[in-house]
Amino acid sequence: MRNLLKPICIAFFVLSTAFTVNAETVEDMPLTGLVDTQDTSFGQLKGQWLYVDFWASWCIPCKKSFPFMNELQNVFKDKNVRVIAISVDDTEAAAVKFLKYNKTDFWVFHDPKGKLASEFKVPGMPSSYLINPEGEIVYKHVGFTEESGNEIINVINKSL
Amino acid sequence: MLNSIKITLFCIFALSLSACSHVQPWEKGNLAKKEMAWEPDAMQATVDAQAYASKESSRGGYGSAGGGCGCN
Known part of the structure; x- marks a missing residue:
């Protein structure tokens, strides 16, 4: 019995580590483009x-983050950084209407069923994630204020 | 003994029928929709509030917070 306990403990530890790593790595999920995005x-x-x-179109801080994301995409365009925004609006019309009045210099996708949001375990709107070239989430942020923008730029500068 | 088991089972069954569900942050837009408002007619609600305020000499305290994006 005592002989069995050690392998079980090791297996449990290894499996729990694997799960943690998996939760922080972005899987190959499809992205459905909105408006001009493929x-x-x-x-x-x-x-x-x-x-x-x-x-989401109904989220006020999200609207505030759009000029910041435009700036982010333009500033880091040549540094292998791509900004992608995923709408969780339940209808495409609501997202398209929002985009009509808010300029986007970045790619925009649609997640009407919240599948991607669920995978990312989005805690609030807006939520942003910085993912490295290996597909690992290295930074998470919830909400958006002016301070958020500075913090995000600092993190990206440090990460690159 | 048999009665207490029956009562317990009934309570478990009744609780399992609960319609409460957790609204995910990305679903909160549904709470902001017009059909989710406590008052279906905004104009009528304003008139009622005006009548209430003049009769009772007080106002406010109706409605509740809802929706929100769960941020900040």
Whole structure:
């Protein structure tokens, strides 16, 4: 019995570690493009830094983050950083209407069923994630204020 | 003994029928929809509030917080 206990403990430890790593690595999930953005997947975007932002048309701080994301995309364009924004609006029309009045210099995707949001365990709106070229989440942020923008830029500068 | 088991089973069954569910942050837009408002007619609600305020000499305390994006 005592002989069995040690392998069970080791197996349990290894499995729990594997689960933790898996939770922080982005799997190859499809991304459905909105307006001018083409469909793609996280697998195809591997090899570059991704700033992933979950937003919704009914979320006021999300609206405030759009000029920041435009700036982010333009400033880090040549540094292998791509900004992608994922709308969790339940209808495409609501997201398209929002985009009509808010300029986007970055790719925009649609997640009407919240599948991606669920995978990322989004705790609030907006939520943003910095993903390294290996597909690992290295930074998470919830909400958006002016301070958030400075913090995110600092983290990206340090990470690159 | 048999009665207490029956009562316990009934309580478990009744509790399992509960319609409460956790609203995920990305689903909170549904709470902001017009059909989710406590008062279906905003104009009527304003008129009622005005009548209430003049009769009772007090106002406020109705409605509740809802929706929100769960941020900040």
